[in-house]
Amino acid sequence: MxxxxxxxxxxxxSPGPDTARYGGNTACVExxxxxxxxxxxxxxxxxxxxxxxxxxTPSRVxxxxxxxxxxxxxGLGFFGPLYVPGLEVHIWGPASTTLSLRARLGRYMSPPxxxxxxxxxxxxxxxxxxxxGTVHIGPFSVDSALVCHPGPTTGFRISTAQGTLxxxxxxxxxxxxxxxxxxxxxxxxxxxxxxxxxxxHDAQYDDREYAARVGWGHSTVSRAVEFAALARxxxxxxFHHDPGHDDAMLDTLVAEAVARxxxxxxxxxxGEGATIDVGR
Amino acid sequence: MPQQEVEVILTRQLASCLVMPVFIVxxxxxxxxxxxxAEAILGHRFDETGEMPVQEWSTVFEPTxxxxxxxxxxxxxxxIALRSRTPAHRDFWLRGLDGTRxxxxxxxxxxxxxxxxxxxxxxxxxxxxxx
Numbered sequence: 137m138x139x140x141x142x143x144x145x146x147x148x149x150s151p152g153p154d155t156a157r158y159g160g161n162t163a164c165v166e167x168x169x170x171x172x173x174x175x176x177x178x179x180x181x182x183x184x185x186x187x188x189x190x191x192x193t194p195s196r197v198x199x200x201x202x203x204x205x206x207x208x209x210x211g212l213g214f215f216g217p218l219y220v221p222g223l224e225v226h227i228w229g230p231a232s233t234t235l236s237l238r239a240r241l242g243r244y245m246s247p248p249x250x251x252x253x254x255x256x257x258x259x260x261x262x263x264x265x266x267x268x269g270t271v272h273i274g275p276f277s278v279d280s281a282l283v284c285h286p287g288p289t290t291g292f293r294i295s296t297a298q299g300t301l302x303x304x305x306x307x308x309x310x311x312x313x314x315x316x317x318x319x320x321x322x323x324x325x326x327x328x329x330x331x332x333x334x335x336x337h338d339a340q341y342d343d344r345e346y347a348a349r350v351g352w353g354h355s356t357v358s359r360a361v362e363f364a365a366l367a368r369x370x371x372x373x374x375f376h377h378d379p380g381h382d383d384a385m386l387d388t389l390v391a392e393a394v395a396r397x398x399x400x401x402x403x404x405x406x407g408e409g410a411t412i413d414v415g416r
Numbered sequence: 417m418p419q420q421e422v423e424v425i426l427t428r429q430l431a432s433c434l435v436m437p438v439f440i441v442x443x444x445x446x447x448x449x450x451x452x453x454a455e456a457i458l459g460h461r462f463d464e465t466g467e468m469p470v471q472e473w474s475t476v477f478e479p480t481x482x483x484x485x486x487x488x489x490x491x492x493x494x495x496i497a498l499r500s501r502t503p504a505h506r507d508f509w510l511r512g513l514d515g516t517r518x519x520x521x522x523x524x525x526x527x528x529x530x531x532x533x534x535x536x537x538x539x540x541x542x543x544x545x546x547x
Contacts, residue, residue, distance in 0.1 A: 233530060265531075282422045288530055312429030320417040322428065327419035 137296045137414040140166040143182020144406040146340050146376030147207050154382035159408020162207040163305050169296055173274035177303050179212040187216035198273050201229030202305055203289035204240055213250045221258040228264045230288035238263045266290050284308050284324035285353035293328040299415015302332035305376050310359045317366055329367035334414045339374035342389055357393045365399055373406040423529040437541035443534050445470030445498050457541055459512025478511040493524035497537040501526040519544035
């Protein structure tokens with residue numbers, strides 16, 4: 137399984153020379169199986185380039201949305217496969233307590249926010265609501281669960297015969313926690329991440345910033361490292377970089393966290409365009 | 417221990433920040449958590465009692481009415497909330513694990529999460545007086 141980052145930024149796209157290395161596009165990750173099967177995680181602005189030819193010519197595309205905040209769906213209307221007549225496209229994501237996923241997507245994919253309606257797309261679109269137990273998509277086994285973030289938000293655990301990826305791009309596992317995070321089922325998202333070869337996790341803030349943003353649904357770099365250690369992952373990719381954090385600051389945040397917490401696994405800030413091979 | 421649902425985790429985290437005594441049970445009635453203010457009423461720290469099946473917690477605190485008659489489990493607000501999935505409220509007396517009898521009012525309500533998943537029930541306690 138190969139992971140490629142097409143957008144790593146959180147909240148708002150932030151292109152420019154100061155963010156060129158880690159990237160300015162919002163959340164989008166490509167996951168490729170050994171046989172070329174593909175999953176797309178989230179539809180932030182990074183999805184435009186992925187859908188513009190980099191996907192190749194798959195017979196089926198599955199787009200997994202963790203939630204419907206704008207930084208995770210803004211690129212949806214610019215995702216090329218949606219406009220390929222007859223192409224089988226599946227969108228997976230959470231419903232709300234009162235609206236179906238299709239209805240929620242339709243709020244964005246309709247005027248005045250967007251000129252093309254969901255129902256007018258020429259692809260063969262199927263919408264699936266998650267969490268819905270374990271789903272098998274080609275070589276991928278996909279589990280999902282609601283996690284701690286404002287509004288219905290899921291994380292995903294994606295496994296193949298080669299390895300396991302956990303994707304929790306927007307996650308505040310330490311909400312209301314003053315000391316160390318708890319094990320034993322009492323930390324949000326832990327089962328999704330448990331023993332994963334690669335964890336992609338929210339690391340939007342530093343500790344000082346978080347103090348003024350408790351409850352906004354995001355994690356600090358240090359809490360992300362702590363969560364990864366609790367889950368005993370093999371590798372951590374910090375994700376959902378704050379739009380105000382330039383490349384130099386991200387370097388500093390990672391270096392400081394590693395020096396302070398001494399994790400037993402590699403930690404890096406996910407960078408747009410970077411790839412990671414997961415598992416053997 | 418299995419992964420708790422995020423709604424239950426958030427309820428516990430909310431409870432841990434409240435001065436109101438809060439008692440949380442899972443869908444089968446198993447005690448999952450009570451907060452520090454509840455520890456003062458129940459007479460024991462949660463870390464010491466740990467999780468407890470419904471058969472145990474519904475009797476261990478010896479709930480009685482004002483005349484001292486034992487209240488059967490199915491008449492306790494939390495058990496009603498669990499079984500009928502409706503809110504319930506009543507006052508009664510209980511004996512904490514420290515031996516103190518207390519007059520409490522309890523409001524219980526079912527906890528229903530995304531997609532209508534039944535996740536258990538929550539009880540809030542108000543202490544009226546102690547004997």
